Amino acid sequence: MDDTTADLVITELHRRQVPVVRLDPGDFPEAVTVQAGVKDTGLTGIIRTATREARLDRVRAVYWRRPRPYTAAPGVKGQDARWCVEEARYGLGGILASLPAHYVNHPWRNRSAEYKPAQLTAAVRCGFDVPPTLLTNDLDAAREFVREHGPAVYKPLRSTDYHDARGQALTVWVDEVDPHDLDEGIAQTVHLFQRRVRSVADLRITAVGEEVFTVRIDGSPGLDWRRHYDSLSYTLIDTPPALAKPIRAYLDAFGLIFAAFDLGLDHEGRTWWYEANPNGQFAWFPPAITQRLVSAVADQLHCAGEPS
Incomplete structure (x- = not known):
């Protein structure tokens, strides 16, 4: 999977001569093989990609970026495919989340x-100023909120892949809303409305x-x-x-x-x-800013990987 941010961090680690294994769980099981055991010393075994391999007990740092979803092997369909995907998620996923390593960030923390609801409540609790916000699938409540706090904006709760009939990727942007723009479609799922700053x-x-x-x-x-x-x-x-x-x-x-x-x-x-x-991106900043962030992330991974 293309990831310019990860590419830059890996390039910096290579410059520092830090060994790196790049692995995408979405490549399992076609191009990833794992053998893992648990002994009195902890997790042991080997994980292999098409070009690299790593001993599980020697991994010291993990940069967890944006892995593709788990998939079933070609030709596996229906319930069998669903079963294989879930076994991979809890099997390989559990292994990758149990390494004796410093995570940036741990996948379960990510x-x-x-x-968003957890973010909002944590932000208030931690002392940030948060604009008045409503999460609802109630049309009347949504209209009332927009009238009371307008101008108000709509925000998607997640960047979910969405494509039109031609297969072109579409994006739902933050946009201002008017009470009259809201209709019965509100009832179909949860929506986030917020007073515009x-x-x-x-x-x-x-x-x-x-x-x-x-x-x-x-x-x-x-x-x-x-x-x-x-x-x-x-x-x-x-x-x-x-x-x-x-x-x-x-x-x-x-x-x-x-x-x-x-x-x-x-x-x-x-x-x-x-x-x-x-898991935010930062490679789109001007190079002078991006490089400082790349170095900071590489420092986290490099220093964690150094023997004590």
Whole structure:
């Protein structure tokens, strides 16, 4: 799977002469083989890809990025395929989550931190300012919220793959909503509505261990700056002192080493928390900023891999 962020970190680890095995669980069972045992010394065995192999008891660090879903072997269909996928998820997945290693981040920590309701409640508890938010499948409640807190925006709860009839990938962006735009489709699933922040700039704050990098993003012509990468300017700034404690508390709440926080900066200089991605990208920053983040992640993996 293409992943420019992971590519850059691996390149940096190679430059440091750190041995790396790149593995995608989505390649199992076609191109991945595992032999694992549990002895009085812990987990032992070998995992092999098409080009590499690693002894499980010697893995010291794991950079858990964005693995593809588990699949069944070609030709396995129906209930047999579902059974094989679940066995792989709990078998190989359990092995990969039980290595004697320093994880950035542990897959189960990532999973817990991906749920927006959990993010929102943790952000409030940790001291971030969070705009009024509603999660609902009730049409009347949604309309009332938008009328009361408008202008309001709609946000997807997850970046789920979606394709049109031609197979072209589509994206659901953050967008402003009007009460009259809402219809009975609201009842079909949970939707997230939030009071719009009248922002003058956005902040992307990336925490890597004890290091925190804050990038101010200016120049977005629209509400969702992710639609306008080429129109934006990026400036590495000092992290606002008032955010240091909430950031640390949030990482600790979910047991994260890495997280990318998105916040808005309003006209009064107040920062508003939007979300925190436990597996955020950063390779789209200008090279000078990206390289600092690459080095910070590589430091986490490299130092964990050094013998004590």
